Every structure is written in structure tokens, then in C-alpha cells.
Amino acid sequence: MLTDPFGRTLDYLRLSITDRCNLRCLYCMPGGAKQETGNPTLSFAEIIRICRIMAGLGIRKIRVTGGEPMMRPDAVSIIRELKILPGIEKVTITTNGFLLASYIERAEFPAVDGINISLDSLDPGRFARITGSSEEGPETIIRLIDRLLERAVPVKVNCVPLRSLNEEDILPLARLAKDRNIAVRFIELMPLGSAAALTPVSGDETAAIIEKAYGRLTPFTGVQGNGPAVYYSLPGFTGKIGFINPLSHGFCETCNRLRLTSEGLLKPCLSAALDLDLRTLLRSGASDSDLAAAITEAAAQKPAFHNLSGVYGASPSDIHGRHPGGMFGIGG
Numbered sequence: 646m647l648t649d650p651f652g653r654t655l656d657y658l659r660l661s662i663t664d665r666c667n668l669r670c671l672y673c674m675p676g677g678a679k680q681e682t683g684n685p686t687l688s689f690a691e692i693i694r695i696c697r698i699m700a701g702l703g704i705r706k707i708r709v710t711g712g713e714p715m716m717r718p719d720a721v722s723i724i725r726e727l728k729i730l731p732g733i734e735k736v737t738i739t740t741n742g743f744l745l746a747s748y749i750e751r752a753e754f755p756a757v758d759g760i761n762i763s764l765d766s767l768d769p770g771r772f773a774r775i776t777g778s779s780e781e782g783p784e785t786i787i788r789l790i791d792r793l794l795e796r797a798v799p800v801k802v803n804c805v806p807l808r809s810l811n812e813e814d815i816l817p818l819a820r821l822a823k824d825r826n827i828a829v830r831f832i833e834l835m836p837l838g839s840a841a842a843l844t845p846v847s848g849d850e851t852a853a854i855i856e857k858a859y860g861r862l863t864p865f866t867g868v869q870g871n872g873p874a875v876y877y878s879l880p881g882f883t884g885k886i887g888f889i890n891p892l893s894h895g896f897c898e899t900c901n902r903l904r905l906t907s908e909g910l911l912k913p914c915l916s917a918a919l920d921l922d923l924r925t926l927l928r929s930g931a932s933d934s935d936l937a938a939a940i941t942e943a944a945a946q947k948p949a950f951h952n953l954s955g956v957y958g959a960s961p962s963d964i965h966g967r968h969p970g971g972m973f974g975i976g977g
Contacts, residue, residue, distance in 0.1 A: 646703040647903075647940070649913070649947035656705045657872070657902040662692065662723055664907050666713040668741055669777030670765070672805060672840040674712075685908045689719050691927050693726050695905065698937050700732035704903075708737045708761075712907070715744035725755040737761065739803070741776075742786045749792060759799040759870075762786060765807070766814045775810060787821075794825060801828040801870075801887070806846035812854075815846075819855050822884030830874050830887035835915070848890035855879070855886060862886060873899065897950040903943075911940060913947035 647655040663686065669675050687695070696707060707727055714720050727736045737759040738745075748754050764786050766772040773779040793800050804811070804818050815831070822829045831852075834845035856862055862877035865885055873896040874887040890896075904912040909924025921943040926936055 647699075647944040649944055651898075651947075651949050653898075653900060653947070654703070655901055655903055655944050655947070656703055658696070658699060658704045658707045659710055659902055659904045660692070660696065660707050660727075661710050661712065661905065661907045662687075662714050662720060663717040664712045665716045666711055666741070667716060667743060667778070668713070670763075671775055671777075671810070672807065672834055672843055673838070675777060675839050685924070687907060687909045687924060687927075689723060689726075691909070691924070692723055693730070694927070694933075695909075695923055695936070696727055696733070697730055698933055699903075699940060700730050702937060702940060703732075705733065706735040706737075707733060708739060710739045713741055713744065714738060715740055715748065721748060721751075721754060724757060725753070728755050728757070735759070739763065742789045743781055746785065746789045746792075749789075749796070749798075757798065759801065760793060761801045761803055762790065763803045764818065765804050766811045767817045768814060771811055771814065775807070790821070790825070790827065794827070800825075801830055803830050803832055805832050805834050806851050807834060808844035808846055810843070812846060815851055815854050816858050819859065819879075819886055822879075822886060823882050825884050827884045828874070828876060828887050829884065830889060832889040833892045835891065837916075845892065847893045848888040849893060852877075852888060872902070891951070895950070900947075903947075911943050913943055914951055916951040917948050919943070919946055919948075 649655060666674060696704070709720070709724055709727070717723070724736060724738065727733060735758040736755070738757055739761040740763070742762045742764070745760070764783060765775050767783045769782040772783050790800055790802070802818065802821060804814070806812060806815055819829050821827065831848060833848055834840055834843060852862055859882070860880040862879060865876045865878045872889070873891070874889050876885045876887045879886060904915065905923070906912065909922065909927065911921040911923050913919060921939055923936065923939070926939060931939075
């Protein structure tokens, strides 16, 4: 079992299999991922080996992320192999959905335990402004959501509310849960990379907007997930509304996750400089026991809190001056 110095059990891995993406979202990677030379990305075999070792150490849930995970040609093979690893109980995906649509009809697509779809606007113009893409619009994603629901795949929609960019979309996105059994979740903007130049809309403000239009948000504890979202019911809604508020409220005290980047860096915390270079260990001939020991030691150095919010004592200079990298480089 992986534990940290603060008594938290770490059983959830966010696994980035690529830092490439087919969109250019303003808060993530507007300029595109840096193109590395050589062979920086972990191979299929390296990913599965690390995940097998981590499952032996107590990891039970894996979320496959990117960048956009479906940009990787062997994404489906990776997901299928993760599903059959001994000890792994849940494998889920976070995606923007555009490439996934062509996979879900195929027989080889694995029966995943849930799909989170990033969707920040239902208005084609605002969607294009945020994502940098005008080739396909949000209607494609709505069709995908309905197809997934027909196949009984659990779906969550993730929206990042941004001041002066998509505040008008809060209510239309929440309304997706009225007649669909999905969770629509609003996530506070993390000030990483290009996102530091944007202005977030707090979870409390988002909740107030929703309550004014749709009625009282009633706490709901029946939604099971791997992460820190808090869920609510609304009168007459089939689905649920969720909030992830890492800046205004914080939830580090219950954090159960580790992150593995596509280049093999194991990160105990989203914002900490500490990371373990598993790729170098793998390619220098480390044994499974060597890797397990290194992973255990890295987990034991997980900090108590992130340094992205005043909730945990961070100053504005801490928040805006120490995290130049984007979310795409650390697993979304």
C-alpha cells in the first residue's frame, strides 16, 4: 500500500499517455506542445510495466489522460491492457471526445468504467475561441455523449468557467444534466502555464448562478468517483451537478492521487517541483523491485498541500511565478 507522511492512502493514478492534443485550448496549450527530439514518450511496454508495479503497490484506479489520449495510436491497446492488470479495479478516460467518437463503435474498444469529456461551451463561436478549433463544434460532442449513454457508459462533462469567455455557458451546460443521467462538473481554473493569464470564475459564484436559475442545489453522496468532486441534485434534473474547487476551498487533505506524465515523470503533487524520473530508471535497466522502491520513496515525499491557492498559504508571487508549465504536460 502506498501512503504518504500525512496518512493518506494513494490508490489513484492519473496516467498521461501523450502531451499532444488536437485542440489548442486557451487555458491549457494554446501554442501547442513542445516537440521533443529522441524518444521521450514512454512506450506501450514501459507504461504497462510501471502500472503493473504500481498496482502491486496498491494503485486501484487509473485515469488515462493527455493531452488528448486518443491522439496516441496505441491508446486503445493501452487501455485494454490496463483493464486486465491484476489489482486494477477501474480504468477511466478524460478526453475532448472528437477522436473518441470514431473508436466507440469498434469491437476492440474496451468496456471502460467511465469517460470524462471536456466541454467548455455549447456556443460554436465561444467554443472555437476557447479551443482554437472551428472545424468541429460542440454538437459533435453532444451526439457522442448520447451514444455513450445508449451503451451504458458513465459520462461526466467537465467545464472550466472563465471570466468574460464562457460565463454564459454555465446554465446551458448544467442543463445537459436535466434529461440525461450524467454529471456536469464545473472546475476552478488552475493557474498553470497560459491559464495564469486568465481569470477564473469561482465554484461558489458558479453555484449561485445555477441555483438562481434552477433551484436549490441539494448535496448528493451517491455519485462514486476517483477524485475530489462534490455533487448536488437539482429539482427535476435526472443527472447531477458537480464542483471541483481546488483554489477557493481545497481538498488536499483527502488527496489520493499520483500523476505519471507521458515522459515518465512520477509527480506526487500537481504543483510541487518534486518528480521521479521513471523513464531513466526503466531505460538504465532497473529491476521491478528497484522501480517499486523508487515509487514508494516518491510517494512518501508527497507534500501536505499544493501551492496554487491562498487557502494553503500561497502568495500571488507563488501562484503566478512558479508554474510555467501547462496542464497538458502533467496529465490534465
